[in-house]
Amino acid sequence: MEVAAFYGFSALAILAALFILFSKNLIYGAFALLLAFLGIAALFVLAGADFLGVAQIMIYVGGILVLLMFGIMLTQRAIQQEGPSRHNRVEVPITRKVWGFVIGIGIVGVLAKIIFSANFRMSGDAVSRKSTIKTIGVELMTSHLLPFEIAAILLLVALIGAAYLALNRNPAQ
Amino acid sequence: MISDFGYILLFIISGLVLLGVMLLVAKFLRPDNPNEEKLSTYESGEDPMGNAQIQFNIRFYIVALIFVLFEVELLFLFPWAVVFGNEELIAQTNGAWGWFAMAEMTVFIGILILGLAYAWAKGYLDWVRPKQQIPEIKSPVPADMYKQVNDRYGSK
Numbered sequence: 001m002e003v004a005a006f007y008g009f010s011a012l013a014i015l016a017a018l019f020i021l022f023s024k025n026l027i028y029g030a031f032a033l034l035l036a037f038l039g040i041a042a043l044f045v046l047a048g049a050d051f052l053g054v055a056q057i058m059i060y061v062g063g064i065l066v067l068l069m070f071g072i073m074l075t076q077r078a079i080q081q082e083g084p085s086r087h088n089r090v091e092v093p094i095t096r097k098v099w100g101f102v103i104g105i106g107i108v109g110v111l112a113k114i115i116f117s118a119n120f121r122m123s124g125d126a127v128s129r130k131s132t133i134k135t136i137g138v139e140l141m142t143s144h145l146l147p148f149e150i151a152a153i154l155l156l157v158a159l160i161g162a163a164y165l166a167l168n169r170n171p172a173q
Numbered sequence: 174m175i176s177d178f179g180y181i182l183l184f185i186i187s188g189l190v191l192l193g194v195m196l197l198v199a200k201f202l203r204p205d206n207p208n209e210e211k212l213s214t215y216e217s218g219e220d221p222m223g224n225a226q227i228q229f230n231i232r233f234y235i236v237a238l239i240f241v242l243f244e245v246e247l248l249f250l251f252p253w254a255v256v257f258g259n260e261e262l263i264a265q266t267n268g269a270w271g272w273f274a275m276a277e278m279t280v281f282i283g284i285l286i287l288g289l290a291y292a293w294a295k296g297y298l299d300w301v302r303p304k305q306q307i308p309e310i311k312s313p314v315p316a317d318m319y320k321q322v323n324d325r326y327g328s329k
């Protein structure tokens with residue numbers, strides 16, 4: 001049962017990721033990213049990290065994906081003469097394509113190194129069914145109190161910085 | 174034994190199955206004779222023109238950014254809320270645990286409220302309204318003459 005769920009959600013995440021890769025339409029890609037995030041959240045849950053799975057759904061699906069959609073909507077150039085069937089292609093200069101390719105290959109290399117150096121255990125202890133949220137709560141309030149408050153400062157800095165940067169300072173508009 | 178997340182999965186699956194069954198049954202029952210008018214996108218009676226993906230106001234983006242940051246804050250509240258009123262922990266520390274957790278979370282939220290206050294005070298949350306265009310009429314007739322006419326005939 002769990003094996004079937006694992007392979008099902010893995011297939012969902014991988015197929016959605018492949019769709020993002022080959023889709024020419026940015027909006028379709030963003031919606032496929034939703035499915036990929038959901039599949040990964042389910043994989044987190046299956047791995048026993050329930051809090052991480054819920055965090056994935058809340059932040060990535062509920063927040064960052066919405067931001068991404070806004071980014072797509074905001075950066076789209078106003079080309080009105082083409083019909084509604086037009087693809088939302090991203091047109092970038094060739095140098096950026098080269099740099100993107102190099103960085104992508106680099107990230108794949110780093111991830112592959114991590115995966116091959118990781119010591120996966122295919123069998124052994126069963127994942128405990130206990131929820132991790134209580135442990136996280138106690139740890140946050142006791143041994144990880146300082147990182148917890150530093151996270152608040154970090155969020156404050158991010159909030160102020162993001163609001164400052166996102167403000168439209170263009171006097172023409 | 175089904176875990177809690179198993180229940181969620183069952184709910185998702187049953188939702189999808191129910192939706193599929195309803196749509197399928199409706200497909201067999203309903204009459205099906207489409208024409209061009211019926212198939213066009215409904216847009217308040219207007220003919221749809223152009224792409225549906227339009228540019229949004231940048232203000233939505235700032236609100237969405239602030240929303241994401243407060244959502245991350247909310248995520249920290251969940252594990253805290255589970256252990257905050259835990260009777261075992263309170264009994265172990267003679268009641269200090271609850272006050273301690275409360276104070277820590279107050280500090281945490283207080284720091285973030287500073288950010289909200291900053292964004293509010295700086296006007297990042299203000300919605301920019303387009304300027305109203307008041308029509309200007311250059312009439313040779315002075316305004317008080319209109320008023321006299323209105324006074325004379327308005328009461329009838």
